[in-house]
Amino acid sequence: MKKISYLIISFILLINITACSGYKPIFSSTNLKFEIADYSIVGDKKLGKQIYSKLNIASKANKDSSEVRSIFILINVSKVKKATAKDSAGKILEYKIDLKTNILVKDYLTEDLIIDENFSSSISYKTQNQFSETIKFETRSVNSLLDKIYKEFLIKLTEKFQKT
Secondary structure: OHHHHHHHHHHHHHHHHHHOOOOOOOOOOOOOOEEEEEEEEEEOHHHHHHHHHHHHHHHHOOOOOOOOEEEEEEEEEEEEEEEEEEOOOOOEEEEEEEEEEEEEEEEOOOOOEEEEEEEEEEEEEEOOOOHHHHHHHHHHHHHHHHHHHHHHHHHHHHHHHHHO
């Protein structure tokens, strides 16, 4: 009886492991065949460079492909941090960060507009007892917003490239 149950469990595990072996995401950066020929960053340079570095890594994934499109990217990022809750003494209890990004993509050779898209995200976080912990929360929150905007942009770019 034990051998049969072990055999059944092993068979079920084998099926589950091999069931997802051919998975490929629809909106993957490996499907995008582009190369950043030139770029410009406006607004918050630090945040703009973080977005650009992620895009640059995605563009280098298909550098050897023959169907690579050269593009120009303009990244405009603005960050607004404001207090949303205070206690009776006036001490700030919670902050909200709004990240507004405009990304413009043009074909480098023909200067045809590919994408001119605005992305906006916000997140709130509570202050901590230690200032350094609050700064860590702010940094994590901003990185989370940047990842969200980057993923939304990749989806838009994939849609545009698949149409053309």
